Amino acid sequence: MTVELKNKVAIVTGGSRGIGSSIALELAKEGANIVINYNSNSEAADKMVAEIKELGVDAIAVQADVSKSEDAAKLVQAAVEKFGQLDILVNNAGITRDTTFKKMTEEDWRKVIDVNLNSVFNTTSVALPHLTEAEAGRVINISSIIGQFGGFGQTNYAAAKAGLLGFTKSLALETARTKLTVNAICPGYIGTEMVQAIPEKVLDKLVAKIPQQRLGEPSEIARGVVFLCKDGGYITGQELNINGGIYM
Numbered sequence: 046m047t048v049e050l051k052n053k054v055a056i057v058t059g060g061s062r063g064i065g066s067s068i069a070l071e072l073a074k075e076g077a078n079i080v081i082n083y084n085s086n087s088e089a090a091d092k093m094v095a096e097i098k099e100l101g102v103d104a105i106a107v108q109a110d111v112s113k114s115e116d117a118a119k120l121v122q123a124a125v126e127k128f129g130q131l132d133i134l135v136n137n138a139g140i141t142r143d144t145t146f147k148k149m150t151e152e153d154w155r156k157v158i159d160v161n162l163n164s165v166f167n168t169t170s171v172a173l174p175h176l177t178e179a180e181a182g183r184v185i186n187i188s189s190i191i192g193q194f195g196g197f198g199q200t201n202y203a204a205a206k207a208g209l210l211g212f213t214k215s216l217a218l219e220t221a222r223t224k225l226t227v228n229a230i231c232p233g234y235i236g237t238e239m240v241q242a243i244p245e246k247v248l249d250k251l252v253a254k255i256p257q258q259r260l261g262e263p264s265e266i267a268r269g270v271v272f273l274c275k276d277g278g279y280i281t282g283q284e285l286n287i288n289g290g291i292y293m
């Protein structure tokens with residue numbers, strides 16, 4: 046059964062830029078009210094809020110470093126105070142600190158695990174009581190192909206993204222008897238600032254390895270989120286691969 050997203054409420058962590066902003070926009074186009082979370086760039090978040098409001102839905106921006114449990118609690122509280130409900134949590138915020146394992150510092154390791162993985166415990170644990178009350182609650186975790194096949198210079202990031210997959214499947218099992226579904230999306234290489242940070246020569250080689258021979262668009266990930274929200278009632282504990290065929 047298709048779920049209409051009109052008047053549903055979604056939190057998108059890291060919703061101010063890149064893939065997250067595209068997810069926020071696509072959910073807003075479906076009629077959902079949006080909570081844009083960001084960490085440092087308030088200008089980008091405010092711009093997204095204005096763009097979303099032009100679509101005729103409501104939106105707020107909430108500064109919260111989701112790697113900190115008190116900030117994540119503040120984020121969920123702000124959503125529920127403003128809108129009185131929470132239906133969709135998209136755990137999208139993420140960073141990279143790429144370097145070979147030999148050169149990796151404890152700080153590189155901890156920062157990436159904190160922002161990409163511990164953040165998901167922080168937000169989901171506070172949001173869960175609200176999401177299980179919703180008529181079609183959704184948790185969608187943005188993992189990565191790197192969590193599936195590893196990445197050179199990415200032991201920290203790969204560990205965090207693979208951890209997200211285990212988390213997704215386990216929480217899906219624990220909540221399967223409720224109306225909540227819990228899924229992960231594993232994007233391939235998507236044309237955002239995160240990927241533009243890869244040196245051009247390395248990026249050209251990566252693109253050559255993608256069967257479809259191009260980077261993905263943020264909106265192609267966002268439409269996957271909309272699909273899971275609207276038509277994913279019987280889909281839980283899954284990894285949705287959106288990657289141009291680079292991992293099958």
Ligand code: NAP
Binds near residue numbers: 061112231234240
């Ligand atoms: P991006 O363009 O670098 O945007 C990252 C977003 O996360 C920004 O909104 C940023 O907000 C926010 N953020 C960073 N640290 C945060 C924190 N501690 N608390 C709250 N928000 C924080 O990244 P992207 O490429 O769109 O990636 C989005 C997600 O997709 C990430 O989880 C990434 O790992 C995953 N992914 C990306 C690709 C790709 O090819 N791009 C592929 C696979 C998976 P501020 O600007 O305010 O810091």
